[in-house]
Amino acid sequence: MTGTAETSTTIPRWHVAGDWFDTCKCNIPCPCSFAQPPTYGDCDGVLAWHIREGGYGDVPLDGLNVLMLGSFVGNVWAEHSDAYGAVFIDERADDGQREALQMIFGGQAGSWPAEMVSMFGPEMRGMDFAPIEIKVDEDLASWSATIPGRVEARAEALTGPTTPDGARVQTTNLPGCETGPGQLATWGRATADRADAFGFQWSREGQSSKHITFDWAGPE
Numbered sequence: 001m002t003g004t005a006e007t008s009t010t011i012p013r014w015h016v017a018g019d020w021f022d023t024c025k026c027n028i029p030c031p032c033s034f035a036q037p038p039t040y041g042d043c044d045g046v047l048a049w050h051i052r053e054g055g056y057g058d059v060p061l062d063g064l065n066v067l068m069l070g071s072f073v074g075n076v077w078a079e080h081s082d083a084y085g086a087v088f089i090d091e092r093a094d095d096g097q098r099e100a101l102q103m104i105f106g107g108q109a110g111s112w113p114a115e116m117v118s119m120f121g122p123e124m125r126g127m128d129f130a131p132i133e134i135k136v137d138e139d140l141a142s143w144s145a146t147i148p149g150r151v152e153a154r155a156e157a158l159t160g161p162t163t164p165d166g167a168r169v170q171t172t173n174l175p176g177c178e179t180g181p182g183q184l185a186t187w188g189r190a191t192a193d194r195a196d197a198f199g200f201q202w203s204r205e206g207q208s209s210k211h212i213t214f215d216w217a218g219p220e
Helices: 004-010 095-105 111-120
Strands: 014-024 042-056 065-073 084-090 123-130 133-136 142-147 151-157 185-197 200-204 208-218
Touching (some): 014 133, 014 142, 014 185, 042 095, 042 151, 065 142, 142 185, 151 208
Antiparallel strands (some): 014 208, 042 065, 133 142, 142 151, 151 185, 185 200, 185 208
16 A cells, blocks of 8 residues: 555545445355455455446546456465456546546555455556446345446345345454445345456356445545
């Protein structure tokens, strides 16, 4: 992570908050969120961020999306495993917004993304600007992300015979919360999990998904 003194003088104040979710290879519930090894010893999946509100200095970021394809081996919280990633940035973003999103999600602007990069340091297979569509139901009944012809991730909130109608299966204080401490996770089941980009290729359904809020501010 960039030193605090250097960061504070080169990076503007920024804040982003919104929705993150994934669809992955693991069984439900994904053990990675509990800081345990993945179900099959390795994991790959789709990670999607929707910024409900945010700004980078005077650059507004409301409504923009970022999506990542990722793969790793072993317990990602306990060891430096073979980690690979590819990132898509919302093509609707103008030049200033694109630069801001790359600074935040690349870890150069500090806060939780910088900690994630320092912990996992994935090898990046590529980056592209793409039409990313993300939908999250207000009642968290379902969530989805699509990039036409390249990525499709859809999930429905987990439920069962003893879950009250309309209630959500949720977790606080996850030991391995992908969006940082203090966030709320809602568990789901993937109805579609497909990728065909930057050498990542899979197609499955029925495996783990979770929606987790995020709320980051920097450059600290």
